[in-house]
Amino acid sequence: MQSVVQQAEKMGLELWETLKEAIVAYTGLSPPTFFTLLALILALYYAVSGLFPSSGHRHAASRDFEPQMEPLRPPVQIGEVTEDELKAYDGSDPEKPLLMAIQGQIYDVSQSRMFYGPGGPYALFAGKDASRALAKMSFEEKDLTGDISGLSPFELEALQDWEYKFIGKYVKVGTVKSTVPVTEQESTGEASESTPHDAESSKPTEDGPSESAAVKNDETPSKVDADKE
Numbered sequence: 001m002q003s004v005v006q007q008a009e010k011m012g013l014e015l016w017e018t019l020k021e022a023i024v025a026y027t028g029l030s031p032p033t034f035f036t037l038l039a040l041i042l043a044l045y046y047a048v049s050g051l052f053p054s055s056g057h058r059h060a061a062s063r064d065f066e067p068q069m070e071p072l073r074p075p076v077q078i079g080e081v082t083e084d085e086l087k088a089y090d091g092s093d094p095e096k097p098l099l100m101a102i103q104g105q106i107y108d109v110s111q112s113r114m115f116y117g118p119g120g121p122y123a124l125f126a127g128k129d130a131s132r133a134l135a136k137m138s139f140e141e142k143d144l145t146g147d148i149s150g151l152s153p154f155e156l157e158a159l160q161d162w163e164y165k166f167i168g169k170y171v172k173v174g175t176v177k178s179t180v181p182v183t184e185q186e187s188t189g190e191a192s193e194s195t196p197h198d199a200e201s202s203k204p205t206e207d208g209p210s211e212s213a214a215v216k217n218d219e220t221p222s223k224v225d226a227d228k229e
Contacts, residue, residue, distance in 0.1 A: 073097065075108040075171040082177045083129065083146075090127025091117040099173065101129035102163050104146060107170035129176050135159035146176060 020031045027034055076097060078089075086106065089099035091113065098110040098117055109116045109126070116126045124130075124139060129146030135155040136143055148159065 072111055075110075075173050078106065078174040080175050080177050081106070086129070086176060087127045091123065097173070098126055100126050100166075101146065101176050102131050102134065102159070102166055103148075104129060104131075104176045104178065105163075105166075105172055106174040106176060107166045108173050109166075109170055111170070131159055134162045 023029060023031050023034045029037070078099075086099060086101060089096050091098045097108050098113055099106050100109050100116060101107070114120055116122050124144065125133060128144050130144055131146045131148050132151070133139065133143040133145075135148060135151050135158050137158070148156070151159070
């Protein structure tokens, strides 16, 4: 029995000597320095890991948070609205859906609020017909309009791609009421027409010379006769 214990001790010492030689050979550190550094690393690891919750805690927290998130409301048809009325659906009011129009067609983009809602990369398109801006991939205020006149074939093709994407992903809920400007000719048409009274006054009489002219002609011969006398 004693010989077995002695053999175990001898093997332990040999293993320790081998371990010390390996530490010095591979790390260049003395065994006390190596184990001190290892202890510091383990202590630092446990200290940092304690600052963050485990994956189980994260899943539990996410499950607790999910019931608090309100589900998306079903799209509501708003019919035909003006551009000013569409501005009320730009996401500033959380009680209203988030809407956006392309080519006069209004779509509910509430499911992509992270993109089109306040603070999103495309937030300035919400509540507007942004056809021109999407075609040109422009973020300038002057391009936030549904007017697509003067666009190049490439820009019109890009706009069509955007429209196909919206048709396939979002629900159409209305249209933008088109406004027809009144031309200047129509507004001043009645003023430019001449009145019947002016036409009659400028029309020559069909009855011949006026009475004053006839009287003058009658008086002229009598005056000549008086001069002769």
